[in-house]
Amino acid sequence: MLDIKCDIVIPVWNERELTKKCIKSIQENTATPYKIILIDNASDTETASYLKELSEKNKGVIVLIRNKENAGFPKAVNQGMAICGAPYICILNNDTEAYKGWLEEMISIAESDANIGIVNPSSNNLGQPEPSEGFSGKWIEMSSCIGFCMLIKKEVIEKIGKLDEIYSPGNFEDTDFSRRAQRAGYKCAMAKASYVYHAQNTGFKKRKDWDERFKRNLDIFNKKWGRIERIIYIIKEEDKYDTIKGDISNFLKAGHFVHVVFKRNVPRSGINEHMSLSVFKIKSNVNILWRVLMRKKRFDKIFADSKFLVKVFHLFGHESEFVNL
Numbered sequence: 001m002l003d004i005k006c007d008i009v010i011p012v013w014n015e016r017e018l019t020k021k022c023i024k025s026i027q028e029n030t031a032t033p034y035k036i037i038l039i040d041n042a043s044d045t046e047t048a049s050y051l052k053e054l055s056e057k058n059k060g061v062i063v064l065i066r067n068k069e070n071a072g073f074p075k076a077v078n079q080g081m082a083i084c085g086a087p088y089i090c091i092l093n094n095d096t097e098a099y100k101g102w103l104e105e106m107i108s109i110a111e112s113d114a115n116i117g118i119v120n121p122s123s124n125n126l127g128q129p130e131p132s133e134g135f136s137g138k139w140i141e142m143s144s145c146i147g148f149c150m151l152i153k154k155e156v157i158e159k160i161g162k163l164d165e166i167y168s169p170g171n172f173e174d175t176d177f178s179r180r181a182q183r184a185g186y187k188c189a190m191a192k193a194s195y196v197y198h199a200q201n202t203g204f205k206k207r208k209d210w211d212e213r214f215k216r217n218l219d220i221f222n223k224k225w226g227r228i229e230r231i232i233y234i235i236k237e238e239d240k241y242d243t244i245k246g247d248i249s250n251f252l253k254a255g256h257f258v259h260v261v262f263k264r265n266v267p268r269s270g271i272n273e274h275m276s277l278s279v280f281k282i283k284s285n286v287n288i289l290w291r292v293l294m295r296k297k298r299f300d301k302i303f304a305d306s307k308f309l310v311k312v313f314h315l316f317g318h319e320s321e322f323v324n325l
Contacts, residue, residue, distance in 0.1 A: 004085070005087065006033075006034045006090055010039070010093070010094050011093075012041060022092070022093075022095070023062075025097040029102060030103050039067065040066045041076050051066075052066075071168070072169030074164065086154065088110070090152070096199070099197070105136065109139045110151060115187050116139075117188070118177075121195055126146070128195070132193055141272070148196070156181050160181055164177070171217040173217075176224070229257070230298070232260070232301070233248070233303045234288060235263070235305050236306075241267050241271065245271075248277070257276045258276060259278045259299075260277070260279045261281070263282065288309065293316055301320075302318055305323050305324065
């Protein structure tokens with residue numbers, strides 16, 4: 001038997017049919033030697049029976065751990081991580097479907113840069129409706145990876161530890177893990193040519209206390225890392241970008257979302273692609289005001305080289321600052 005390259009940890013709480021689709025997609029679309037570790041989080045009888053039968057038919061390839069109670073996502077993942085021996089560990093939701101070459105491409109991206117510690121595939125979960133073609137070997141940096149499908153170098157876990165179980169039953173444990181990895185010197189990346197579909201809105205989101213738990217975990221995360229902010233820069237000239245790119249880089253490293261609006265030309269080079277960075281060209285002050293003021297999620301910080309725009313934003317109660325570029 002080939003050496004296992006990746007252990008795939010899948011927590012399961014009910015959703016038998018989705019789980020079957022997930023397992024089938026892995027079996028049909030994965031060439032890399034792998035082992036699947038299923039954590040049955042006290043599923044219903046139908047799902048539990050399926051998982052037991054599946055593990056018995058695939059001994060050595062599929063391992064089953066059965067919990068008497070639903071331990072939640074972080075604890076279940078940590079149970080799986082505790083018995084992983086491969087150089088890569090992939091956390092995978094049971095409501096996902098992997099596309100051909102998904103794992104190979106993520107591993108290839110991880111191996112292309114010693115500083116990349118965690119990798120997401122592209123996905124509808126990240127705004128890509130279809131698999132990306134022609135992007136083999138290409139990746140984009142992220143402020144944090146999302147736990148629906150998260151490939152992790154085992155060396156990262158050995159250095160920073162497992163998921164923080166304070167976030168149980170789930171929410172923000174993946175963002176927290178990403179922050180810890182970045183603090184240890186690792187990058188988060190999205191593999192453009194890898195694709196995993198995520199059904200979403202299943203699993204623990206069906207819990208009655210989901211909203212309450214979400215707010216609780218958000219407070220825990222914010223107290224530890226600070227609140228994630230939305231920031232916008234509005235500047236006239238493309239050559240002024242060099243003046244602010246250092247600040248933008250620091251904002252991105254801290255996990256914030258940054259928008260940059262150029263009133264003339266967008267620079268053809270010098271802007272590093274990043275999942276949390278959006279760049280636009282908007283000539284009219286009216287259109288800029290409309291885009292900012294009518295936005296559902298308001299910007300926490302606005303930087304502009306126009307005193308007129310700064311005054312208008314102040315009138316509407318926005319924190320804004322004039323930058324003399």
